[in-house]
Amino acid sequence: VSGAPRQVEAAIIGGGQAGLATGFYLRRAGLTPGEDFVILDAGDRPGGAWTRMWDGLRLFSPSSFSSLPGWMMPPWDDAHHGYPPRSHVVDYLTRYEDRYDLRVERPCTVRDVVPESDDPAGRLVVRTDRGDFAARAVVSATGIWDRPFWPAYPGAGDFTGRQLHAAQYRNAAEFAGRRVVIVGGGNSAAQILAEVSTVAQTTWVTQRPPRFLPDDVDGRALFATARARIRALEVGREHEGIAGLGDIVMVASVRDARDRGVLVAEAMFERLLPAGVAWADGTLRDADAVIWCTGFRPALPHLRRLRLRTDAGHVPVSGPSGTQAISEPRLFLVGYGDWTGPASATLAGVGPSAKATASAIVDADS
Ligand code: FAD
Secondary structure, three states: OOOOOEEEEEEEEOOOHHHHHHHHHHHHOOOOEOOOEEEEOOOOOOOHHHHOOOOOOEOOOOHHHOOOOOOOOOOOOHHHHOOOEHHHHHHHHHHHHHHOOOOOEOOOOEEEEEEOOOOOOOOEEEEEEOEEEEEEEEEEOOOOOOOEOOOOOOOOOOOOOEEEEHHHOOOHHHHOOOEEEEEOOOHHHHHHHHHHOOOOEEEEEEOOOOOEOOOOOOHHHHHHHHHHHHHHHHOOOOOOHHHHOOOEOOOHHHHHHHHOOOOOEEEOOOEEEOOEEEOOOOOEEEOOEEEEOOOEOOOOHHHHHHOOOOEOOEOOEEOOOOOEEOOOOOEEEOOOOHHHOOOOOOOOOHHHHHHHHHHHHHHHHO
């Protein structure tokens, strides 16, 4: 694709919930989607990472606590069916972008972002497989799903069974009758363990003892805590955020696993062997598969040419929005984690970061 770059005020990279929420606020500030700003998404359909998560994944909060700005997520019959499945979120995001006519360009993969010239007040050029855009502001909202994190353990290359990351897990059926080791102390591990243990013999290993939330605490507490943290930070007080609460939400499937006696974690193994795993004390266990539920890192390879300063894999951000890259003020990062705003990596939590980012972009223009 050749030709001069299209001139836009803002280019949003990623059309998941974070990109859509930012688009919502830019539109509300008077910018026209598809003209003044564009949303560029590599996916072949709406819904971001929710289209690619495992089949049985359910939200950790009711639909009424899982909404983006402007329009509530339609109700799901929580009382009878548990919290909404991911298909409900995909449906919601599909209708959301339609409702606000956000004109997401899809599929469109951003290869890199480069300064147009040496002038720090000039534009950034967003280079894609469908042509280039020269934007005054670029919002990176690419999430984490494209960068699964695999920790390195000795012997991983020798293991003859199957190794997969939670990002590749679809459903339990393919593990029926197998011996499966599940690694990780978070919600992904607990939920995948809960499913796989219904058909397979499972071993759950975690680096630290898992921290379960009380049964009656769900994602709602997470948002309440995030709000309390925002208020505390506004008045210059410290707040430990959600870290003080615990990690694992006791959704129905995880409670069921506890009732079946399989929600019991062992210490992390020391190494993999061709036929299984081994602990430091010499204990061995045979395994057919290891599922690494070991989290994700921000998906930022498209920004590598900007040579941003990074700190432990994060891009230092600040500014009035709390999302502006310190070493490249034309770039904003939305939705990656608490480092881009309290609870900003959740449906209900991304709104404030998206709103502040849109204001910073529009204010810089006026
Ligand atoms: P994504 O949904 O990943 O969207 C990013 C988009 O950017 C994708 O469409 C991708 O294709 C695109 N993209 C990436 N790179 C490029 C590129 N170079 N060019 C163009 N496009 C690109 N949150 C809740 O609120 N409730 C929950 O219950 C909940 N459960 C979760 C369970 C799991 C297992 C995980 C991993 C997360 C969960 N979250 C939950 C957190 C969060 O809501 C999701 O991670 C959400 O998908 C993040 O949205 P996003 O828009 O930041 O990123």
